[in-house]
Amino acid sequence: MYIHSSRHEAREETSQKLGESGWGQPPAGLPHFERGELPVTLQGRALLPEDDGYSDETRTYNLRIDVRPGVVIAAASARDVQPAVRLAAAKGAPIAAMATGHAMQPVPIGPDAVLVSTRAMRGITVEAEARTARIEAGVTWGEAVAEITKFGLAPLNGASPSVGVVGFVLAGGHSPTLGRAYGYAADHVNSIEVVTADGKLRTVTAVSDPELFFGLRGGKGNFGIVTAVEIELFPITTLYGGSIFFPGKSATAVLDAYREWVKTVPDSMSSSAALLRMPDAPTLPEPLRGKQVVSIRISCTDPSENAAALVEPLRTVTTPIMDTVREMPYADCASIHSDPVDPTAVLERAGLLRELTPETVDALVAVTEETTAPPDLLEIRHLGGAFARQPGVPNAISYRDAAFTLFIANIGGSIDANAIESAQTMAIERLRPWCTGYTLLSFMSDADTTEQGYTPEVYRRLASLKQRVDPFNLFRLNHNICPEV
Structure with missing residues (x-):
């Protein structure tokens, strides 16, 4: 996982130009953290x-992600996030947030970085009459679904109960249960609480700051550390x-039948559809x-008798x-996908398919049979429906015209990572004739460039926003959007 040298150069140029514009120049050299510099008025811990507790706060779901920051702010509230951002700004250090460690990390979180762990921020407030929920940054989808369903409501959640709600929403949020009926999770956000690079805690809405609201919903972690979101429920x-x-x-x-079947469904x-190599584990049937x-x-929201009739051809x-x-x-x-709950090592690649033809099916099957390191999971998810429609309040999600997602993963095992990466690259190349060349934000891997997630117009808009709210690119330990200079 490396930053391209061109990105380093862009950041240096940005710092030079913006230093002349009154923001002030970040300290030179590699940041180093001393105990006396750490915030002392925290509800959580620095x-x-x-220190004891450091390994707990830096543990990840994906064991292939190595997180070793110079300092961790284990935040108990949004007020703890503010001094963390101010520390990073004062030291010229990159800063990132992590709740569950599911997301692929395209650049290392190393000893020059500040990490905000939001694991302790677990508040969920459901307003049943308004059909909304305010969810803090440490909440997982398993926790959120359990609480929200008590009120006879449902969110646009992900497949895995151990994925963090906030990170999922910031990446667009593809719901495999309700997505075709209602769209992306980011399409149904009312407000976002975020600490921006100036250390201020803001509540951002379509009215208070339309451009930042646009960028946060689909811009991942590029514009601040989000401490809570208010989402719509159904x-x-x-x-x-x-x-x-x-x-x-x-x-x-089966895939040929599925290919025809999806043309008929509401x-x-x-x-x-997933091609799976199941482990020989006693926990499985x-x-x-x-x-x-x-x-x-x-996953169908129709009455069961109608839904059963729809599924019968399969x-x-x-x-x-x-x-x-x-x-x-x-x-x-969560039982629909039954994703692994325990931490494991995962290598993955993803893309978007413009169509599913008989030839695509042949290529998908061949990928699982002919590679030297075949995937444990190859999945395509049906898009269209509400995924294809623009929301009432536009956001940064691009390429809504794709027909299917494409996701390839190798999970655990002892196969050499180089062999897996090579095989996954070959698989993507084999499927390229049917790929759009872009990637759904939720599934971006460390092999994807940020530009693959956005149309050129949206990317330019996000770069301009980045210049306004994070000109020194503090929030860069991600699929980074560099400030426009």
Whole structure:
């Protein structure tokens, strides 16, 4: 994971020009942190690498991500985030926030950096009548769904219950359960509480700062450290959902049937197809252990009898190994994908498909069979529906015309990382004829450039915003948007 030299040069040029404009010049040299410099009026704690608790605050879900900041601010509230940002600005140090450590880290968080751990910021306030929830930066989707569903409501959540809500929303937020019905999570944000590079805590709305509100929703961590979001909720209490598992040898037939089936379904039907190499683990149902399978994941908001009729054509393609699709409480939606909960090592690549043809299906199946390090997971998620529509208040999410997401992952195991990266690159190349060349923000890997997430027009707009709110690029330990100079 490296920063391209051209980006270093751009940052140096930015610092020089903006230093002349009155912002002041950051200190030269590599930042180093002394205990006497750390904030002392915190509700949480300031931790150096030798301190107890440092390893707990820097642990990640993805064990391939190495996080070793020079100092950690374990924030208990938004008020703790402000001195952390001011410390980074005074030292000329990059700063990042982390709740769960799911997201791929395109550049290292090393000893020159300040890390704000938001794990302790766990507040959730649901306003049932208004159908909104205020969610703090340390809350995971598992926690949020459990609380919100008590009120007979549902959020636009992710597949994994261990993903942080705020990071998910800032990256756009592709919901595999309700997305085709309602759109991206970022399309349904009312306000965002954020500490910007000047150390101020702001509540940003479409009225208070339309441009910053635009950039935060899809700009990931480029414009500040978000401490809470207020999101819209939906009156959904049950789903017709689950997974249908077929033998791996049926992959072509199942994907061909799925390709035709998605052309017929309403926006109430969200789905994906995954080619999986299941581990031989005792926690899995016996019919799936150690098997290659094809899984069709279903989430439909229609009444169960209508949804069952929609799904029936898939059930008759061939005999399933297992079929878990049923009417379920929305609180059980994580069971549809059953993503691993425990920390593990993950290498991944992603893209967007403009179409799914018979030739695309052949290429997808070949990728799982012919590479030297075949993926453990190759998934395509059906887009369209509300994903394709612009929200009432525009945001930075681009490329809404794509037909499917593409996601490739190798999980755990002892295969050499170089072999996996090479195989994943070959897989992306093989699928390139059907790819748009861009990537959904939620799935960007460390191999993707920031520009792959945005249209040129949106990227220029974000770069201009970056110049206004973070001219020295404090928030750069991410898929970085450099300030426009």
